[in-house]
Amino acid sequence: MSAVQVTGVSKIFNQGTAKQVDALIDVNLTVEPGEFVSLIGPSGCGKSTLLRLIANLLEPTTGSIMVNGKSASQSRLDQDYGMAFQQAGLFDWRTVAKNIELPLELKGWDKDKRAARAQEMLELVKLPEFAELYPWQLSGGMQQRIAIARALAAHPPLLLMDEPFGALDEMTREYMQGELLRICAETSTTVVFVTHSIPEAVYLSNRVVVMSPRPGRITDLINVNLGAKRTEDTRAATDFFTGITAVREALRGTHADHANAGAVRGVEDR
Amino acid sequence: MKATSRIRRILPPLVFGVAFLSLWEGVVKGFDLKPYFLAAPSKIFEQFFKNFARIWEATSVSGTNALVGLIAGTVFGVAMSFALSRYRFLGELVTPLAIALNAIPIFVLVAVLNNMYSITSEIPRRIMVSLVVYFIVLVNVAKGLTQVQSTHVELMKSYAASDFAILRKVRVPNAVPYLFTALKIAAPVSVITAFVSEYFGGSQNGLGSRITSNIANSKNAAAWAYVLGACLLGLTFYAVSIVLESAASRGGVASKTNNNK
Amino acid sequence: MFVLSIVLVVALWEMYKVVGPQDGGKLFGAGVLPRSNDTAMPHVWTMLSRYGRPEVRGSDKRVWLVVLEGAWFSLRLSIVGFLLGSSIGVGLSVVMSRFRIVERGLLPYLVVSQTVPLIALAPLVALWGGKLHIFGFEWPRWFSAAVLGAFLSFFPIAVGTLRGLASAPAAAVELMESYAASWKQILLKLRFPSAIPYMIPAFKLGASGSVVGVVVAEISTGLKGGIGRLIIEYAREATADPAKVFTAVFGAAALGLTMAGVIAISDVYLMRNRPKETT
Numbered sequence: 141m142s143a144v145q146v147t148g149v150s151k152i153f154n155q156g157t158a159k160q161v162d163a164l165i166d167v168n169l170t171v172e173p174g175e176f177v178s179l180i181g182p183s184g185c186g187k188s189t190l191l192r193l194i195a196n197l198l199e200p201t202t203g204s205i206m207v208n209g210k211s212a213s214q215s216r217l218d219q220d221y222g223m224a225f226q227q228a229g230l231f232d233w234r235t236v237a238k239n240i241e242l243p244l245e246l247k248g249w250d251k252d253k254r255a256a257r258a259q260e261m262l263e264l265v266k267l268p269e270f271a272e273l274y275p276w277q278l279s280g281g282m283q284q285r286i287a288i289a290r291a292l293a294a295h296p297p298l299l300l301m302d303e304p305f306g307a308l309d310e311m312t313r314e315y316m317q318g319e320l321l322r323i324c325a326e327t328s329t330t331v332v333f334v335t336h337s338i339p340e341a342v343y344l345s346n347r348v349v350v351m352s353p354r355p356g357r358i359t360d361l362i363n364v365n366l367g368a369k370r371t372e373d374t375r376a377a378t379d380f381f382t383g384i385t386a387v388r389e390a391l392r393g394t395h396a397d398h399a400n401a402g403a404v405r406g407v408e409d410r
Numbered sequence: 411m412k413a414t415s416r417i418r419r420i421l422p423p424l425v426f427g428v429a430f431l432s433l434w435e436g437v438v439k440g441f442d443l444k445p446y447f448l449a450a451p452s453k454i455f456e457q458f459f460k461n462f463a464r465i466w467e468a469t470s471v472s473g474t475n476a477l478v479g480l481i482a483g484t485v486f487g488v489a490m491s492f493a494l495s496r497y498r499f500l501g502e503l504v505t506p507l508a509i510a511l512n513a514i515p516i517f518v519l520v521a522v523l524n525n526m527y528s529i530t531s532e533i534p535r536r537i538m539v540s541l542v543v544y545f546i547v548l549v550n551v552a553k554g555l556t557q558v559q560s561t562h563v564e565l566m567k568s569y570a571a572s573d574f575a576i577l578r579k580v581r582v583p584n585a586v587p588y589l590f591t592a593l594k595i596a597a598p599v600s601v602i603t604a605f606v607s608e609y610f611g612g613s614q615n616g617l618g619s620r621i622t623s624n625i626a627n628s629k630n631a632a633a634w635a636y637v638l639g640a641c642l643l644g645l646t647f648y649a650v651s652i653v654l655e656s657a658a659s660r661g662g663v664a665s666k667t668n669n670n671k
Numbered sequence: 672m673f674v675l676s677i678v679l680v681v682a683l684w685e686m687y688k689v690v691g692p693q694d695g696g697k698l699f700g701a702g703v704l705p706r707s708n709d710t711a712m713p714h715v716w717t718m719l720s721r722y723g724r725p726e727v728r729g730s731d732k733r734v735w736l737v738v739l740e741g742a743w744f745s746l747r748l749s750i751v752g753f754l755l756g757s758s759i760g761v762g763l764s765v766v767m768s769r770f771r772i773v774e775r776g777l778l779p780y781l782v783v784s785q786t787v788p789l790i791a792l793a794p795l796v797a798l799w800g801g802k803l804h805i806f807g808f809e810w811p812r813w814f815s816a817a818v819l820g821a822f823l824s825f826f827p828i829a830v831g832t833l834r835g836l837a838s839a840p841a842a843a844v845e846l847m848e849s850y851a852a853s854w855k856q857i858l859l860k861l862r863f864p865s866a867i868p869y870m871i872p873a874f875k876l877g878a879s880g881s882v883v884g885v886v887v888a889e890i891s892t893g894l895k896g897g898i899g900r901l902i903i904e905y906a907r908e909a910t911a912d913p914a915k916v917f918t919a920v921f922g923a924a925a926l927g928l929t930m931a932g933v934i935a936i937s938d939v940y941l942m943r944n945r946p947k948e949t950t
Binding site: 221227231234242243246 | 840842843846847852856860861945946
């Protein structure tokens with residue numbers, strides 16, 4: 141059973157009017173459990189829309205989406221996924237710990253279980269001392285780590301992320317990427333990750349989904365063969381740069397004729 | 411379509427209004443309520459047109475008081491806010507007073523003012539309105555003059571602009587939306603203050619006194635006809651302030667709010 | 672600083688008494704200058720000392736006690752009015768936040784309702800109240816004044832709360848939707864906490880509105896025991912006893928300041944954990 145199954149999905153806004161927007165046309169994507177998949181593409185390619193369709197925050201115009209073997213709406217009701225955005229979006233009036241507890245409160249967990257789980261998540265993101273502080277007392281990177289802790293609080297099998305590191309500086313960003321990989325390995329979470337950054341997509345993912353706009357569609361699927369364990373040294377590896385080049389070329393549309401032909405590009409040197 | 415969106419905006423209040431009036435009329439007729447208890451809208455309109463001349467007269471008295479106070483208060487308020495923006499220590503002096511006066515039912519001062527003037531004078535009411543308007547305008551316009559984006563001021567200073575030039579080119583344009591916010595609040599408030607000031611004795615020509623005397627004589631429908639006049643006066647003032655605002659901010663920013671009072 | 676401004680006002684008052692025309696005067700042809708004789712403008716120390724002397728000739732009660740009792744009476748009414756007004760105001764804002772059509776239809780009338788002069792409403796409310804008997808709840812005369820206080824306080828509270836409820840960032844609402852949170856959960860866990868910074872200034876306006884409503888109601892219904900009635904009574908005696916009306920006026924001021932103080936304290940408490948704003 142795949143973690144995410146997107147079949148023949150289209151999303152059209154303002155259909156039939158002058159303001160019609162073909163956000164996504166005929167998108168097919170399968171994400172296996174434990175995979176880390178990045179969605180990358182220029183503005184208007186529909187990557188954020190696709191993420192929101194998987195999250196059931198939007199309904200597809202045509203096609204179907206299955207998450208964890210259920211319909212997307214059922215998955216949302218069962219809280220089968222956690223979400224993280226570019227703005228950490230923590231509530232200013234709650235302590236860090238209470239912020240993490242939010243999804244658990246909504247699910248009706250009792251007080252002690254919630255507190256224990258929040259503490260566990262804080263250990264996971266390595267910020268246990270900050271439980272009783274308020275979000276505005278933390279740096280941007282720390283706030284994002286809390287947001288990730290909150291997204292994973294209910295131990296969902298799937299994590300959906302929309303450019304979560306976009307607002308951070310480069311050094312913090314690289315650090316957060318490493319932390320994210322570590323956390324996902326520890327929790328065996330499947331991740332669908334939207335980003336603007338080619339190196340970030342390549343560093344983090346098993347597969348990079350290249351999209352293009354007008355109309356929004358998937359144009360390429362690129363396998364990244366950097367192995368399961370990625371470290372800071374990986375950033376200097378030849379395979380890393382090969383992967384980046386492959387994605388960059390795909391984005392430039394030099395291989396547009398291979399679009400949706402199912403061709404999968406390997407990145408090893410042969 | 412612009413026309414349809416305008417209709418969409420007007421329709422709900424219109425429907426609510428008609429429904430409310432019909433309900434009112436229905437309740438009075440249906441329960442056969444006596445006029446001293448609750449007057450029917452139809453009776454009120456009847457009285458309104460019957461007494462129109464006198465209502466008009468009373469409205470002009472109260473309306474003039476409100477208008478004079480509004481203008482005076484605005485002028486003094488703007489002048490004082492210029493002073494406040496120039497001399498910061500004045501701000502420290504005036505602001506606590508303004509905050510305190512905001513909290514108290516300031517209109518009770520009319521009792522004092524009536525004593526200081528002759529019994530037929532309308533001046534105490536006008537002073538009262540000016541005072542109330544003055545503080546509203548002062549608080550808002552001062553905020554507009556002082557709370558400018560620091561990048562704008564830095565830019566002007568890099569051009570070696572004088573304080574006066576900064577005032578003219580940065581502070582005043584910034585303050586204009588705040589002035590209109592103040593006017594939109596002050597306009598109806600000036601009307602209400604003008605009425606309330608009439609309870610404390612003194613000349614009996616305004617709407618407030620007319621309403622009281624009609625109620626005292628159990629002429630409810632007539633009293634409410636005067637109330638209708640009062641509402642129309644208040645609405646007119648408010649409408650004029652909105653028109654002035656849109657005339658002044660053609661292509662500009664909508665009024666800013668003072669939500670951290 | 673506040674003390675300094677009070678001193679300044681007192682100084683201006685006394686200065687005018689020295690230089691101003693005893694029987695009033697004209698400035699540019701209009702009779703704008705007030706009389707500065709002792710009957711019209713008593714000295715400040717006369718006003719203050721008036722507190723210590725008996726209220727009425729032959730009575731034992733000192734003025735300050737009478738004023739204090741009057742202010743206390745009106746304060747309790749204002750609090751009731753404020754609580755009633757805030758419940759209505761907050762309730763209305765929740766309904767308007769939930770159903771946009773109610774907001775669009777109702778809000779213009781709420782604005783207009785604030786222009787209706789209280790003098791017309793106060794006697795009516797008193798009249799209806801007298802006829803109303805809900806489940807044996809007797810409508811005491813003072814309640815009408817509280818209702819008027821509620822009438823003047825509900826509007827700023829409704830408007831401010833509505834704005835506050837709408838101020839929750841769209842991303843946060845999306846987050847809550849991703850948790851399949853119900854509208855009620857979103858209201859309680861997101862919208863209300865985001866609304867607090869907007870509700871506090873609204874509550875300040877509501878508190879002062881309640882005081883105004885109560886005092887005006889007292890005056891127009893002739894309700895005994897409150898500060899409004901005292902002001903009118905003393906104003907009538909002003910030619911004979913000029914300082915007395917000031918004592919009541921200051922009492923009313925103290926009333927307003929007390930209400931404001933209570934809100935200010937809740938402001939500090941409610942915002943204690945929030946990031947401090949830089950002006």
